[in-house]
Structures are given as C-alpha cells and as structure tokens.
Amino acid sequence: AICDRLVRHIELRCRESIVRDETSTDRIKRFILEYHKTIMVNIIKEKRLYDMVSVAMDEHWPVIQEHSERMMDSLRIIIERGISLGEFRNNNAVETTKTVYQAIAYFIYPSLIEHAVNDAKNNEQAHSMEEDLKQLLDLILNGLRSGV
Structure with a gap:
C-alpha cells in the first residue's frame, strides 16, 4: 500500500506537469523531467522508501x-x-513510446540514479543528472520531430 501511494504520487506530479496547453515537445520534456525530479526527491533522498522500491523492483x-x-x-x-x-513524424506510437521509455531508464530507475549520484560524488563531477537528461531529451525530440 505504501509503494502504491508513492507511485501514484509520482504519477500525479507527472500528470500535473503536462496540463498546460503547449506543444507535445514541451509536454514530453516537462513530463520526463518531473518524473526524474520526483524520484530523486521522494525515493533517492528517503532511504526507507528507496529500500522498499528497490525490493519491489x-x-x-x-x-x-x-x-x-x-x-x-x-x-x-x-x-x-x-x-x-x-x-512528430508518423511513427508507431506504441513502439516509439517503448523506445523513449527505455532510453530514459537511467534517469528514472532508483538504483541506476543512485549509482550515478554516487559515481558523480566519487569523481567530483560538476554536472548534474538533470543536465544529462536534458541533453538526452533534446536528442530524442530531434529524432521525433516531423521536420515541418
């Protein structure tokens, strides 16, 4: 029940991020960035929640x-x-969705995020995961655009 409440909270935050009437490009950016941020705040920084979600996964x-x-x-x-x-180009939306979701896994899976955060600390890297995610989103969205 706790895990369900947590994932529903994440989903709500992501849905709230896309209610504005903007382009699909803007919506995808906000949706995925909010997904990443909410996981960072609610799971990675809360050890007990992180442990539960890790077991659940x-x-x-x-x-x-x-x-x-x-x-x-x-x-x-x-x-x-x-x-x-x-x-966006006329692609198979289901397959495109799976591909995008797999591409962003590094930024939304708690254990992968934890490793990245720890590696950045150990290597004293100045850039943030969010900046890396924004670069990936630019690449993905450039591939989706219709070119019109």
Whole structure:
C-alpha cells in the first residue's frame, strides 16, 4: 500500500506537469523531467522508501509493473498527440513510446540514479543528472520531430 501511494504520487506530479496547453515537445520534456525530479526527491533522498522500491523492483511487484504501464500510457498519449498534430513524424506510437521509455531508464530507475549520484560524488563531477537528461531529451525530440 505504501509503494502504491508513492507511485501514484509520482504519477500525479507527472500528470500535473503536462496540463498546460503547449506543444507535445514541451509536454514530453516537462513530463520526463518531473518524473526524474520526483524520484530523486521522494525515493533517492528517503532511504526507507528507496529500500522498499528497490525490493519491489527486484521482486517484480505488480504495483511497479502497473506503474510503468501507466507512465508509458501517459507518454504514449503525448506522442500520439504530437503525431496527430504533425509535430512528430508518423511513427508507431506504441513502439516509439517503448523506445523513449527505455532510453530514459537511467534517469528514472532508483538504483541506476543512485549509482550515478554516487559515481558523480566519487569523481567530483560538476554536472548534474538533470543536465544529462536534458541533453538526452533534446536528442530524442530531434529524432521525433516531423521536420515541418
């Protein structure tokens, strides 16, 4: 129940980030950046929550699978909207969504984030994961755009 509340909170924050009537490009950026930020704040910085989510992911709890499916559905809807408006190339929205979701895994999976944060601290790196994510999003969105 605690894990379900946590993932629902993440989903709510992400949905709230896209309510403005802007381009699909802007919506994807805000949605994914909010996803990353919310995980950083609510999971990585809270050791007990991190431990619970790590176990849930390792043991493939249904709540985590359902969360991933809902997040991918939200992302798919944004991509479909972008395709229908001619903002994005006419691709298979389901396959494109899976590809985008897999590409951002490093920035949304708690254990991967934790490793990246620890590596950055150990190597005294000045750049942030958020900056790296923004660069990845630029690359992804350039690939999605229709060129019109």
